[in-house]
Amino acid sequence: MGARTIVFAEGRGLPMRGDDIDTDRIMPARFLRAVTFEGLERHLFEDERAGSAAAAQAHGVHPFDNPHYRGASVLVVNRNFGCGSSREHAPQALYRLGIRAVVGESFSEIFFGNAVLIGMPCVTASPDDVHEIMERVEERPETVVRVDLPSDSCEIDGVTYDIRLPGNVRDAFITGAWDTTGLLLDGYADVDAVAARLPYVGGF
Amino acid sequence: MGKTLLRKVWDLHTVRTLPTGQTQLFIGLHLIHEVTTPQAFDALRARGWRVARPDRTFATVDHIVPTRERRRPFLDVMAEDMIASLERNCRDFGIPLAGLDDDRQGIVHVIGPELGLTQPGMTIACGDSHTSTHGAFGAVAFGIGTSQVRDVLASQCLALEPLRVRRIRVTGALPAGVYAKDVVLTIIQRLGVGGGVGYAYEYAGEAIERMSMDERMTICNMSIEGGARVGYVNPDRTTADYLEGRPFAPAGGAFDRARAWWTSMASDPDAAYDDDVEIRAEELTPVVTWGVNPGQSVGVDATIPSGREAGMDAAAVADALAYMQLQPGQPIAGLRVDVAFIGSCTNSRLSDLREAARIVSGRRVAPHVKALVVPGSVSVKRAAEREGLDQIFRAAGFEWRSAGCSMCLGMNPDKLEGSQVCATSSNRNFKGRQGSPTGRSLLMSPAMVAAAAVAGEVTDVRKLVNQPEGAAS
Numbered sequence: 001m002g003a004r005t006i007v008f009a010e011g012r013g014l015p016m017r018g019d020d021i022d023t024d025r026i027m028p029a030r031f032l033r034a035v036t037f038e039g040l041e042r043h044l045f046e047d048e049r050a051g052s053a054a055a056a057q058a059h060g061v062h063p064f065d066n067p068h069y070r071g072a073s074v075l076v077v078n079r080n081f082g083c084g085s086s087r088e089h090a091p092q093a094l095y096r097l098g099i100r101a102v103v104g105e106s107f108s109e110i111f112f113g114n115a116v117l118i119g120m121p122c123v124t125a126s127p128d129d130v131h132e133i134m135e136r137v138e139e140r141p142e143t144v145v146r147v148d149l150p151s152d153s154c155e156i157d158g159v160t161y162d163i164r165l166p167g168n169v170r171d172a173f174i175t176g177a178w179d180t181t182g183l184l185l186d187g188y189a190d191v192d193a194v195a196a197r198l199p200y201v202g203g204f
Numbered sequence: 205m206g207k208t209l210l211r212k213v214w215d216l217h218t219v220r221t222l223p224t225g226q227t228q229l230f231i232g233l234h235l236i237h238e239v240t241t242p243q244a245f246d247a248l249r250a251r252g253w254r255v256a257r258p259d260r261t262f263a264t265v266d267h268i269v270p271t272r273e274r275r276r277p278f279l280d281v282m283a284e285d286m287i288a289s290l291e292r293n294c295r296d297f298g299i300p301l302a303g304l305d306d307d308r309q310g311i312v313h314v315i316g317p318e319l320g321l322t323q324p325g326m327t328i329a330c331g332d333s334h335t336s337t338h339g340a341f342g343a344v345a346f347g348i349g350t351s352q353v354r355d356v357l358a359s360q361c362l363a364l365e366p367l368r369v370r371r372i373r374v375t376g377a378l379p380a381g382v383y384a385k386d387v388v389l390t391i392i393q394r395l396g397v398g399g400g401v402g403y404a405y406e407y408a409g410e411a412i413e414r415m416s417m418d419e420r421m422t423i424c425n426m427s428i429e430g431g432a433r434v435g436y437v438n439p440d441r442t443t444a445d446y447l448e449g450r451p452f453a454p455a456g457g458a459f460d461r462a463r464a465w466w467t468s469m470a471s472d473p474d475a476a477y478d479d480d481v482e483i484r485a486e487e488l489t490p491v492v493t494w495g496v497n498p499g500q501s502v503g504v505d506a507t508i509p510s511g512r513e514a515g516m517d518a519a520a521v522a523d524a525l526a527y528m529q530l531q532p533g534q535p536i537a538g539l540r541v542d543v544a545f546i547g548s549c550t551n552s553r554l555s556d557l558r559e560a561a562r563i564v565s566g567r568r569v570a571p572h573v574k575a576l577v578v579p580g581s582v583s584v585k586r587a588a589e590r591e592g593l594d595q596i597f598r599a600a601g602f603e604w605r606s607a608g609c610s611m612c613l614g615m616n617p618d619k620l621e622g623s624q625v626c627a628t629s630s631n632r633n634f635k636g637r638q639g640s641p642t643g644r645s646l647l648m649s650p651a652m653v654a655a656a657a658v659a660g661e662v663t664d665v666r667k668l669v670n671q672p673e674g675a676a677s
Contacts, residue, residue: 024634029613033282035242047641080398086333088349109433114349168225177223184359194230204458
C-alpha cells in the first residue's frame with residue numbers, strides 16, 4: 001500500500017479555461033448512477049461538448065473534444081477548479097482519461113483531497129504563469145509539459161514556471177506516502193485511545 | 205488566549221501527525237448513502253478489511269430514490285442496483301441502515317440531526333459536500349470523496365490539513381420575509397464562491413444566535429458553496445433543547461452531563477480568529493441567483509448586474525448570462541418560472557415547509573408552473589401532514605412527494621426539461637445541475653419559491669408575507 005512514488009508527470013497539456021468549474025460540469029450527476037467508476041472518462045464535460053444540447057451555445061471546439069489535446073497528461077485550469085459536489089467521480093474520470101497532474105491557479109479543497117488519494121497531484125501556479133502555460137499549450141499543443149515535484153517546477157518549451165504544492169503533500173507523493181489508508185490503519189491502539197477519551201463515544 | 209470550537213474539537217480528535225504532515229483525525233460519526241459508497245466497500249472487500257466502527261456509522265438512502273412511487277423493485281434498474289448494493293454492504297459489514305421502508309429514512313443531512321446522531325463537539329464525515337450542515341450543532345463536519353469514505357470505513361479516521369477559522373458575525377435582526385437562506389446567499393455573494401477555501405466558517409452574532417436549528421442548518425449547509433468545507437455555529441441552549449429526547453441523544457443524567465460538555469466545546473470569548481467579517485442583518489433583502497454559481501445573486505428588488513457591477517470577471521458573467529438567457533440591467537423580479545421546487549438538504553425541514561405553506565395558503569399555483577414539495581425525511585413528511593401542510597400545498601396545486609434529494613440534483617426521475625427556469629430552495633445553480641443540460645436554476649428561500657409558484661414569476665415575498673390569506677390572485 002502506498003509504495004508507489006509520484007515524482008513527475010509529463011505529456012501534452014489540455015487547457016480548460018474558466019474560474020469556478022464545478023464538479024457537476026465535469027461529471028453530470030446522472031453518470032454517478034453506477035456502482036463502479038469504470039468508463040466515466042467518456043462522460044467528462046458531456047453536457048457542454050459536441051453533440052450535447054448545450055453545445056449550440058458554446059463558442060468553438062470544447063477542449064475535451066479538440067483532437068490536438070487528445071492523449072494529454074497535464075490539465076491546465078484557472079481558479080477554484082473542482083468546486084461544488086464532493087463526487088470523486090470527477091477526478092476519477094480525469095485520471096482514467098490519462099490526466100496525471102493538474103496545474104491551476106487554485107483548487108477546491110475536496111477536489112484537491114480526492115485527487116491526492118488517487119495519485120493525481122493538483123499543483124498551483126501564479127495567475128500570470130497559468131495564463132502563459134495555457135497560451136503555450138494552445139499555440140503548440142504537441143509540446144510536452146513536465147510537472148516536476150522535487151524541483152517545484154513546471155517546464156514547457158524550455159521555460160520553467162514555479163509551482164506550489166503544500167510541502168507535506170509534495171513529500172508524500174515523492175516518498176510514496178500519499179495513499180494514507182495504510183498509515184491510518186497503523187497503530188490502531190492510538191485510535192482506540194482517542195475514542196475512549198471522547199465522552200460521546202461512551203454515552204456520557 | 206482562548207480556543208475556537210474548531211481548535212478544541214480538532215485537538216481532542218487528533219490521533220497523531222502523519223508522515224505526510226497531515227493530522228490523523230478520529231471521526232465520531234460516519235454517515236453514508238447509496239451514491240458515494242459502493243466503490244469504497246468494494247475496496248474494503250478487495251483488501252479483506254472490515255469496517256472499523258460500525259457502531260459509529262449510519263446509513264440511509266436519499267440521492268437516487270424516486271419520490272413518487274417507492275415500491276420495490278424500482279422501475280429504474282440502476283437505482284434498484286444502487287440501493288440493493290447499499291443494503292448488501294450494510295448487511296455484510298453490520299452497519300445500521302434507515303432504508304426505504306424505514307420511518308427514519310430521509311436526506312442524510314436531515315435525518316442525522318433529527319435522530320440526534322449529530323451532536324456538538326463531534327467530528328462527522330459523509331461522502332457528500334453538504335455535510336457542513338451538521339456544523340449547525342457545533343460539530344466539525346467534512347464532506348469527503350469516495351476514497352476518503354473507504355479510509356473512514358476502514359480506520360474511522362481521516363488524514364486532513366488543518367483549517368483556519370473565519371468568524372462571520374451576522375449582527376442585528378432580520379427583517380420580515382428575509383430568511384437564513386438569504387443570509388447565506390449574501391455571505392457567498394460577498395466573500396465569493398472560492399473565498400472560504402482553507403477556512404472553517406464560524407457563524408456568530410445575534411441573528412445567528414436567535415435562529416432555530418433548522419435555520420442554522422440552512423446556513424451551515426451552504427458553507428461549501430462559499431468554498432468553506434466546514435461551517436459551524438457554537439452550541440447553545442437552542443442546540444441542547446433541540447437534541448433533548450431525540451432517539452440517539454443522551455437521556456436523563458447523561459443528557460445533563462452532555463449539555464455541560466457541549467457548552468464547554470463552544471469557542472471561548474477570547475478566542476483568536478484568522479479573519480473576522482460582519483454582516484448587518486437589517487440591511488438584508490430576499491436574494492435570488494441570476495447566474496450559474498451560488499455567488500451570482502442579487503436582491504429581489506435589484507437588476508441583473510453587468511460584469512463590472514458584479515465585481516466579477518466579465519467573461520464569466522457573460523457566459524453565465526448567455527446560459528441563463530438573461531441581460532444585464534433586467535430586473536430579476538418578474539422573471540417567468542416554469543418549475544417551483546421546495547426541498548433539498550438546504551431547505552426541506554418542517555419550518556421551511558411551514559413558511560412556504562404560509563405563503564401559498566389560500567392561493568393557487570400559476571397555471572403554467574409545475575410545483576412540487578419534497579420533504580427532507582419521512583419524519584418531516586408525517587409531521588407536516590399532522591399539521592395539514594400537505595393539504596395546503598395540494599389545494600394550491602403543489603405535488604406532495606416522499607423524502608429524497610429529488611430535483612436538487614436530478615439523479616432520480618425529478619428533473620428539469622429543456623431550458624426550463626426553476627425557482628428552487630436547493631443549493632446549487634450550476635449548469636445542468638437539476639437534471640437538464642440546459643436547465644436554469646434560481647436559488648432562493650422556500651418562502652420565495654412559494655411566492656414564485658403562486659405569481660408564476662420571481663416576486664418579492666415581502667409583499668405576500670403580511671397580506672391576509674386569499675388576498676392575492
